[in-house]
Amino acid sequence: MIDNTSDRPTQEITLTVNGNEITEEVEPRHKLSDFLRYRADSTDVRVGCEHGACGACTVEVDGKNVKSCMLFAVQADGSDVLTSTGLNEDDGLGPIQEAFHENHALQCGFCTSGFIMATKELLEKNPDPDREEIVDGLSDNICRCTGYVNIIKAVEDAADRMDTVSQATGDD
């Protein structure tokens, strides 16, 4: 929880989260992960280990993935933040989310939003990764249920789906 009922000093910050601008008072020690869950209502951001080992809290800040428990919210003042919910499309799930759903790439689902963000960055840099590149691209994220096999399948499937989408729309 984060609250401002103590007399510790706070600081006003403004972030854009999945397209919504949010201005709040926070203590400097509050993590971006806390801000997203408690102030931006982005409970898709999961806090697993809170010291940078598990990757469950991975979000995109100004176009680059970071572990949001390793960034103080004040450091992200003025930034544009994207969480896994921000990948939804008008009619439902986006291609990465759909690929995870259809390939059973989750069991408990706690790690999934982090894996989806890792997949997004990986496929943006490398639209057609091989297995080894997928493993490296996901190496900041831990899943304790699946054994990763279906997660890797989902990333391959997402790459195919996005390739089909870009061919259909004529993008590169």
Place this chain on the structure above:
Amino acid sequence: MKSEPFVYHSPVSVEEVVSLMNEHDHAELVAGNQSLAIQMNNRLATPDHLIDLNDVDDLAYLDERDGAIEIGAMTTHNTIAESDVIDRKLPILSEAARQIAGPSVRNVGTLGGGIGEADPAGNYPTVLTALDATITLTSESGDRSVGVDDFFIAYMMTEVGENEMITGATVPTDPFPIGRTGMSFLELKRVSHTWPKLSAAGIVRVDDPTASEPTVEEARLTFANASDTPLRVEAAESAIEGTSLTDDALDEAAGIAMDSADPADEMQAEAEYKEEQVGIFTERALREAYDRALDQ
């Protein structure tokens, strides 16, 4: 866990950072925050003031000069991993940067942070020791340059003084002419987000890569986590210099490196195991560096 409360500062210039350090006791500088945040979250570090370097644009640079490359302290692992000039002239540095943790850590983690942390298992301290780099430190009284040999003092202890900051590193490129130099950085680790149990940096310059048996003119061999500071084994380097990297020369170098190593026991890797690996990694790193020197 949450860190203890602190006051946050986000200066935009080196001068401002220096004056903030002088103004405040118990201040910490934060670069990529991939190690300090862990320590703060676990309350192993409890600074009263946190001085964030991320808005100091002057510290993120990568300049090719005559005979050297200068790298700013706030240059990220990804920038180093993806730099064409580093890949061409100092490929061991990009190879080392690519092997740090995973992509989201490499997006924000920095050269200066890795040097300042001085973890004996860290990649940059060991590679910069192999490359014989110089670290620039800045304080109120100006800049001073410190060679890597004098910089890493003990386990996670460096030459950085009170109210002094790391602003960059200068890496000489003259000793490593493209076309007859090979470099190799090898890590021993099972899981990408952990520290390696051991790493080896090998550099080999040969006289003529087209000769039937090219001779090693100069070699460098350093290890991470084989001692409490980066370990350079000059006697092992000498053992292969002047040879065409024969098996005998490699064996001799491996034996010398194993004798020089003084690793600490850790979970999943006893000292004895690491010592044995020092011998194996000596051969692998130097062999790969030599093969790369020839294959261009």
